[in-house]
């Protein structure tokens with residue numbers, strides 16, 4: 001499937017997404033490039049953490065709605081199916097808003113990441129902030145590609161981390 005065959009949307013996470021978040025945060029590739037690796041994250045600990053995320057309003061689920069693959073797959077009257085393919089999270093670090101994103105491993109490399117990142121400025125809980133920040137491991141090539149394609153620019157380096165920022169363009173804030 002390519003980009004034209006699907007629609008990517010983002011919705012606020014709910015309690016029902018706890019398993020999805022646990023599965024994606026403990027994914028090996030995600031842990032490889034996080035600054036707080038926790039491959040053995042206990043479920044109870046995760047539930048407490050996740051409840052705080054939901055309360056804070058900074059947790060979102062990326063969904064993909066697939067269009068018709070071919071003429072035979074279209075059954076009249078059947079609703080389109082949205083399936084969760086990833087998660088987005090915001091951390092408010094004393095006024096600065098930091099974003100992180102993880103896709104289901106099976107859906108990586110199809111530009112879902114950049115399409116989701118293109119939408120997060122509108123959804124972010126700090127939509128009035130002048131920018132959104134991202135900490136990306138310098139070896140995380142797919143992430144760098146996705147963030148740059150979504151308009152993020154590298155602000156500085158901090159050891160193995162590259163600090164990227166997306167800034168509201170003056171004159172466009174009224175749309176956010």
Ligand SMILES: CC(C)(COP(=O)(O)OP(=O)(O)OC[C@H]1O[C@@H](n2cnc3c(N)ncnc32)[C@H](O)[C@@H]1OP(=O)(O)O)[C@@H](O)C(=O)NCCC(=O)NCCS
Pocket residue numbers: 029030033100101102103104107108109110111112113114115134135136137140141142143144145146149
């Ligand atoms: C990072 C992530 C969200 C990106 O989403 P994605 O939908 O896979 O990214 P995209 O398809 O938009 O872009 C990936 C790009 O990287 C390229 N890429 C993939 N693997 C690569 C590699 N090993 N080396 C170089 N480029 C690579 C792809 O070819 C694509 O390039 P293109 O722009 O020329 O098409 C996703 O890969 C992911 O969930 N990774 C694990 C979690 C993670 O690292 N999150 C980010 C933390 S900051």
